[in-house]
Structure formats: C-alpha cells, structure tokens
Amino acid sequence: MSCRVRTLVKLGSIILFACIVSTLSDTRLIQGHNQNLGEALQFLREYDSEASGMCFRVSSAQWRYSTNMTDYNKRRMIEEQMIRAKFEKLSWKKAITFDWTRLPDPMTRRQLKMLATNGRASLPDEKYNEIHHLISEMKEMYNSVRVCPYNNKDNRYCDLVLDPDVIRLMEHSRNPGELNHIWKEWHDKTGPPVKNKFMRYVQLANQAARMNGFSDAGEQMKHQYEDDHFEFELNETWEKLLPLYKELFTYVRKRLLGKYGSEYIREDGPLPAHLVGSISGQDWNGIADLMMPYPAVKNIDVTDELLRQGFTPLRIFQMAEEFFTSMGLKPMPPEFWRNSLLEKPVDRKVQCTASAWDFCNRMDFRIKECTEVTMDDLVSVHHEMSHVQYYMSYADQPYIYRDGANPAFHEAISNAIRLSVFNPHHFHRVGLFNNNSETYETNMNFLMTMALNKVAFIPYALLVDQWRFHVFRGGIQTMNSAWWDLRLRYQGIVPPAARNERQLDAAAKRHVIADIPYTRYYVALLLEFQIQEALCSAAGHTGQLYTCDIYRSREAGRILSEALKLGRSRHWRDVLRTITRGKQDRLSADAMLDYFQPLLMWLRIQNRAEKVIGWTTHKEDTSLFQPLLYKSSASAQSLYLYPLIAVIALKINLL
Template identity: 70%
Template sequence: MSKIGDLWWVVAVVGLLVEDAWGITDARLVQGTNVNLGEALQFLREYDSEASRICHRVSSARWTYSTNMTDFNKRKMIEEQTLQAKFNKLSWKRTMTFDWTRLPDQMVRRQLKFLITNSRASLTDEKYNEIYHLISEMKDIYSHIRICPFNSQESLFCDLELEPDVVRIVGNSRNHMELAHVWREWHDKVGPPMKNKFMRYVQIANQAARMNGFLDAGEEMRYVYEEQNFEIEIAQTWASLQPLYRELFTYVRRKLLQFYGPFVVRPEGPLPAHLLGNVWAQDWSKIVDLVAPYPEFKTIDVTDEMLRQGFTPLRMFQMAEEFYTSLGLKPMPPEFWRFSMFEKPNDRKVQCTASAWDFCNQIDYRIKQCTEVNMDDLISTHHEMAHIQYYLHYSEQPYLYRDGANPGFHEGVSNAISLSVFNPVHLHRVGLFNENTDSYETNINFLMLMALKKVAFAPFAYLVDAWRYEIFQNGVQNMNAVWWELRLRYQGLIPPIPRTENHFDAAAKRHIPADIPYMKYYVALLLEFQIHSSMCFASGHVGPLHNCDIYRSREAGRVLSDLLKVGKARHWKEVIKMLTRGQSDRLSAEAMLQYFQPLMLWLKVQNRNETILVCNKQQNCV
C-alpha cells in the first residue's frame, strides 16, 4: 500500500474527543493483541491513502454507469465494487490484530473502532460472499418488478414500474379501488419472491454481528451512534412528537372520510394505507388538495413564475450556489461545473435520481440530476448542493472522518437548508412568490403542506428500523404480523386488504432488501429543525420559525460552517452541543414542535369534536 505523510494526522487531532465520556462500552467487542501505537498509526496512514484511492475508483465507475447505463459500464462498476469489498475485508483483518481498546491515543482507538464495527468481514469468505449476493439478488428482484394496471384484462400490459408509473398513480388517483389494486399488486409481487432470501440474510447478518461481539445485527446497527442510551433518547423524541402527529392524523382522517365515505374510511378507526398519496404512506403531501385548510388561497408553487422568468437548469444551480456564497460558504469548484450532469441526456439511458457525489480525491465533487424547471427541482438543487458543501468543508479530514457526525447529519443539514429555501419569505425575497406572505390562511396552508411531508414521515422513519431490530432480535417467524403491528401502533395505519405470513410487506420499501439503515432518516428529521433553529437564532430572526430565511446571513453561515468542517472527527453529541451554544447535546423534537406550533393550535380547534386515535401494542385503537 502507498504511504503518505503525517500532515493528515495533525489535521485530525484538532477537535479530539474522548469517546468514553459518552458512556460507550467497548469491552465486549473483539480485538487482537498488538498495542504498538506506532504500528497502528502507520496502518491508519496507509489505510487513509489506499481507501481514498479505491473510493475514487469505485465512485468513478458508479458515476460512469449511472450516467451511461450500459452492460459494459455495469460490469466495470461491479468489478470495482468487488475489489473494494476485498480491500475492506483485508483492512478489517489487519485492524483485528490490534488490541485497540488499550491503545493510549483516543483518536487511533476511535478510527480502529470504526473499521471493526458495522462490518461483516468477520464472516468466512463463503458467507461473506453469500450475504452480499443475497442483497444483490433482492435489489435485482425489487428493480425488475412490474405490475398490471387497474382493469387490465391482458398480462401483455403488465409493465408498470415503481417509478414513475406506480408513484404517479398513487399520488394522483382518487379512485380508491384503483389505489387498492395498485397497492396489492406492488406488495404481492415484490415481497414473496425475496422472503426466503431475506430470512437467510437475517441469519448471516446476525452471525457476523455476534462474531463482532454484539448480541445481534440490530445492536450492531445502533452502535454506529456511539451512544448507550440511543434507543431511549430516540423514543423520548417520538413521545414528544406523538401529540402533533395524532392531531394531524385525526384531521386528515376526517377529510378523507368526507371524500371517500364511511365504507372506505372508518370514522373513528385506523386509516387504510393506500389512500395517503404515497406507496408506503410515508409522505402525505400528494393529497394536499383533499385536506388543504383554506383551498381558496393559493398554494406555494413558483413553477409558473420560474418558467415566465426563463429559468434554465443551469440558472437553478447558479441560484443555489449564490445562496451558499451569500452565507459566506464555498463556491462550487471548477470540476463541479465541468463534470456534473444537470439535465437528462437524450442519447443514453441514465439514473435520474438526484444525488451528490464525492470522488474522494479532495478535488472532484458533482451533482447528478435530471433537472426540470419547476419548484421541486429548485429545492432539490439547493438540497444536493448542501451535500457538496459538507464534502468541501470536511475534505481535509482523514478518510474515516469524511462523513456526517452521525448517519443522520448529511440529510439533516441538507433538509435544514431546504427549510429556508422552500419558504414563503425566501421565495418572495428572490422574486418568485408574489403573494402576501403575512396572510394567516397562506401560512396555515403552508404549514399543513409541510406537516404532510415532515410530521407524517416521522412515525414511518422511526418504525422501519424498529421492525428490523425486532426481527434481528426475535426471529423471522412473524415478520409480516410484526410489520403491521408497528405500522398500526405508530402510524395508525392498516393494510387495505387482509395480509398473512405468506406476504412480506416490509420488502415493499427498498431500504429493507437493500440492507440500508433507516433510523438515520428519523435522526435527520430531528436534526434539520434543530440546525434550522440554531441558524435562525444566529441570524437574528424574529417571528415564527417557519418564516425564517437565513439567506445572506453570514452569522448563520458561520454556525453551519463550524458544523460542516468537523465531519465525523468529533462525537455527534459534541457537535450538537456546539450547535446549540452549549445548551444541549441531545437530539430533540423541540425545534420541530416550535416550527409547527401555529398549525398545532389550528388543528386542536378543528379536532375539538373528534376522537383522537391511540393504538397500543395489542393493536387496540381507541
């Protein structure tokens, strides 16, 4: 492996944090016998250089395939990913020679711990290859599912894909029978073919976790948060959000009852999961036309104004860059403008999901987005560029610290920026929204739309990994029953048609078969409002939190910059403490509740004669 100098180590030492102060117990985790600090430092220097080089190769291959989806490019991408997997396994084996818990340097201990945990390299080569093959097969099944349209009499027309077809139908259709058909088709076709594969995946994942010193794979998933009481702290935040969610749920149920009638929606019961405008019922914003508090008042959509002003995708990215430079943050480097994909090309097949890319060489950062001139893509442009800002700010950190302070920070930061951009005040300031931003009705409409996006998402984001933890801990015997028990308990939702253990409905969400943790999205949801609140305070904002716009505030920019440049070099609780000016080091729902307080007061008035749904573990709802 290649050697590098000691400069990176000096940079990394800045902001050193003793992780033991946060109550982390590493005694159960496996380790070797080598306590030579010099050898550990040399290994980490070599790892930093080689891991960055391999990451660059994999990112380049992934980019090539994502922007030109040929079989040849796919094979090259798989080859590079296979080499990376082998490198990770070899690195794990080398790390395991150190008794890292006894090394005197806290930073060395922390980096070695990152290399050891959340790795399945402890498995034999046969099982290591098997689990990744299982995950690849499940992802392949998911991506190739096609369903039949409503009232189709011939299987020849069963060619509807998840995106855009299923997503569009579920978001736009108001025919409950069509919605039930699409929901059943998707869930019935995606889950059963991968059920046995998932059960085997659970078995092997647990074996790997136990070999690493954990009770099960769920405990290992939580360990990445470096906090013994993580589950308790997270549960407390959900308890704080429940009253707001229940008020929103109750209001939405009444509106859906008025639209669909009592044969479809029970007046005082759970909601069927197919009516909420989203395949997974995680985002309810597509039914805003059915539930808008003041439908006679214009909703915030500046697409027409953007078109009238002649916006182009390039102009949207330039506008986003100017937002960040107005805060005193970094302009996009030349490579960004040269290599990014801003529009969908016509001459080849590409993956259009918007994404931000770090090529791990401290030079090359890009965004891939099939941008259209509309408000949603304008917000997405700002969101993805926030990821690039994060990459740029922590680029001088060692490879293992080039990441968010915990798995939720990257999304939390990007979503916090979106709160300032998708905002009546900001859109008015930049000349895209010409309505009265002081109108009470306009503000309640806006908060309702945001609640349908954010508050409705909270219980889903919380329960996905709660289900996964349960399966890893207690087994796969009743997977589907547990899934719907949790969906009822947290979301108040039931399936539109009866389900059995022959089904595997959790697999309808790609993150489950793709082995992607989901608790990070719940953490990000809390963080986005905490970060937004802190930046607003720094900017001197006065008034409701949902009207805060940090545009052109250098003070808010300094708060954000200080957070970004730390990367993962310090424990996330220390970063939150820095963010909150020493007032707290905890994840909290307080800022989110403050943001939605005007809507909460409005909802309580609307629901004063309604029954608020509460479901317990026994699936009894009152």
C-alpha cells in the same frame, strides 16, 4: 450482555422489568494484542491513502453506470464493488490485530474502533461474499418488479414501474378500487419473491454482528450512534411528538372520510394504507389537494415564475450556489461545473434520481440530477448542493472521518437548508413569490404542506428499524404480522386487504432489502429542526420559526462551516453542541413542535368536535393480519413493551 434488572412499575397483574444496560464495553468488541502506536499510525496512513483511491475507483465506476446505463458499465461497476469488498475485509483483518483500547492516542483509538466495528467483514470469505450477493440479488429483484394496470383483464401489458408509474398513480388516482389494486400488486410482487433470501440475509447479518461482539445486527446498527442509551432518547422524543401526529391524523381522517365515505374509513379508526397518497404510506404529500385548510388561496408554487423569468437548469444551480456563498461558504469548484450532470441527456439512459457525489480526492464533487425548471427541482438542487458543501468542508479530514457526524447528519444539514429555501419568505426575498407571504391563510396552507411531509413521516421513520431490530432479535417467524402491528400502533395504518406470513410487506420499501438503516431518517427529522433553530438564532431571526430564512447570514454560515469541517472526527453530540453554541447536545422534539405550533393550534380547533383524537383499534383491524401472540414469545413481548419501558425508565431516572 450484562445488565441490572429493575422492576419499573406494576400494571394490573403485569410487572414490567427493564434490563438497564451498562455502557457497552469496548473490551466486548473484537481486537488483537498489538499495542504499538507507531505501527497503528502507519497502518492508518496506508489505509487513508488506499481507501481514498478505492473510493475514487468505485465512485467513478458507479458514476459511469448511473450516467450511461449500459451492460458493460454495469459489469465494470460490479467488478469495482467486489474489489472494494475485498479491500474492506483485508482492512478489517489488519485493524483487529491492534489492541486499540490500550493505545494512548484517542484519535487512533477512534479510527481503529470504526474500522473494527463497521460492516460484515468478520464473516468467513464464503459467507461474506454471500451476504453481498444476497443484497444485490434482492435489489435487482426489487428493481425488476412490474405491476399490472387496473382492469387489465387478460394480464397483458403488465409494465408499470415504481417510478414514475406507481408513484404517480398513488398520488393522483382517487379511485379506491384502482388504488387498492396497485397497492396489492406492488406488495405481492415485491415481498414473497425475496422472503427466503431476506431470512438468509438476517442470519448472516446476525452472525457477522456476533463475531464483532454485538448481540445481533440491530445492536451493531445502533452502535453507529456511539451511545448505548440512544434508543431511550428516540422514544422520549416520539412521546413528545405523538400529540401533534394524532391531531394531524384526525384531521386527515375526517377529510378522507368525507371523500370516500364510511365504506372505506371508520370515523374513529385507522387509515387504509392505499388511501394516503403513497405506495409506502410514509408521507401524505399525494393527498395534499384534499387537505388544504384554505383551498381557494393559491398555494406556494413558483414554477410558473421560474419559467416566466427564463430560468434554465444551469441558472437554478447558480442560484443554489449563491445561497451558500451569501453565507460565506465555498463556491462550487471548477470540477463540479465540468463534471456534474445537470440535465437529462437525450442520447443515453441514465438514473435520474438526484444525488450528490464525493470522489474522495479532495477536489472532485458532483451532482447528478435530471433537472427541470420547477419549484421542486429548485429546492432539490439546494438540498443536493448542501451535501456537496459538507463534502468540501471535511475534505481535509482523514478518509474515515469524511462523513457526517452520525448516519443522520448529512441528511439533517441538507434538510435544514431546505427549510430556509422552501419558504414563502425566502421565495419573496429572491423575487420568485410576489403574493403576500404574511397572510394567515397562506401560512396555514404552507404549514399543512410541510406537515403532510414531515409530521406524517415521524412514526414511519421510527418504526421501520423498530421492526428490523425485532426481526434481528429472532422474529423471522412472524415478520409480516409484526410489521403491520407496528404500522397500526405507531401510524394508525392498516392494510387494505388481508395479509399473512407468506407475504413480506416491509420489503415493499427498498431500504429494507437494500440493507439501508432507517433510524437515520427519524434522527435527521429531529436534527433538521434543531439545526434550523440554532442557525436562525445565529442569524438574529425573530418571529415564528417557520418564517426563518438564513440566506445572507454570515454568522449562520460561520457556525455551519465550523460544524461541517469536523466531519466524523468528533462525537455527533459535540458537533451539535458546536452548532447550537453549547445549548444542546441531545436529540429534542422541541424545535419541531415550535415550528408547527401555529398549525397545531389550528388543528385542535378543527378537531374539537371529533370523539377520538387518534384512532381506536377493533378486531376488524387486527384481523387483517396475523396478530402476534403476546404470551408465547419473549421477543414479541420486547417488541411491545420496550418503548414503554424506555419512557418509564427515563422518567424515574433509572439510567
């Protein structure tokens, strides 16, 4: 990769250099010599038809297995997935025969570029099959992990599964010994068994990326955002959000210190990973009961009211549909009601994780959810139906454009809708929350609940792929210490027990071994607040952003519909410009900061006596894992310095 090296700043005896990367040239990417536009259009028409049919077959097989988990259905699903992998490889081989950079039609160039740069089809057949097999094996191993209960003296009955057992224990147990045991059991049983397979996966992913014209698999992942300076923008937003995160962190540490004492938590130090309420430590919802600003005030939970009013799972779905039709969006089609799985069946085993499905035939859209009459499921149904609205809106696009504007957009849209639905003011409007939604105490409790979910997630959402990019750049020798160094520096989280390079604690998060990029969740987190702010403005909302509800706003619905129907046919910045009516075309932390501004003011008052806002790092913290040697590894240096370089470069306008 060519670059211009510029000296940014001198810190003591350290001189920081930045490699200012020029825009990724399309000529770097693999392509052929065919410049015949007619042949390219014919290929894309054939691809559109065949890919849509393939998607229907695979989705149908996956649906059958998810809703009836038999060995036969699993074999059929795997068979269809293997056929799809072969189809994708054949499509890639055809796409790279075209010199798409020289074709006159921009839409044709865009579609061919997507086909040529996506996936691992550049690998030879044997290695292409191997990487798919490796990912499948790692997922199977992850799903088969069973954890031994606490104080299980003879190691019998080790049958605790992640969901619901491990998740429930981490959320509800307040015994630090039990939490430590469960945390260590899960991490020790997920990481080491897959480590060798994961390292081989890294080699193959990098090989595929280089054959496609990228420097490594991390660069290929970032290429999906179609912006070479995208990572600089991420770091700029992180710098803005960090003060909010540190204030929340400090408040949470003070409360946990009061609960567990200085034996477990240092008053100026990081948080032990097993005490924050989740096995991954990605959010702090599980310890919300310890964190409420006004515990005597009833928190928002409309479950009892739903039951009192006689809600059923079907009525919950009908209520969600009415939310969208009140804004002028489409009702669910007949196929949705006929084919969706709305409740857990009693006669077969199903995967109960809520999900939305597009069967790629422009009429069959479904939701699979083992719905119960609870507030959480009410909000979840609105979230999943948001995905279906997106599917229906872009259904007329070519198959390759039937996706979110970027990898984060689907989740961002659904989460923006969720901000309106999980809202005391919305629940009051629809007759589910009869308490006064205007009281200061109610609002602070609500904002704290949201912050434990959203603000706590900020650094984790960013660091997972920061670690993955480091590994792809050549950091397989120090994977585990690099993981915990990032956890400490970004989150202020340390492991509760000593860790070493025999472990692979990042693998405790399924997305890592399942080859699912994670930056999308950080981007979605930013975008959901930007989108909500724009839709609230269109709806004529006045007042605090967290009180906004776009229910029944036809203008908000019109703008949302205009953006959704574009799918991936336009650059995501153009789609964001459509939603914000021309005001924004880049990621921004401002809307999120606006949403949490009242809580930030409250937190600063609560933390005014604290000596340290955030955390200090002592040797006792870093000694828990093997630290990286800064001077011995160029890749380690880039891991530590890149975020700082990015921010400095932005500030002095080098890019």
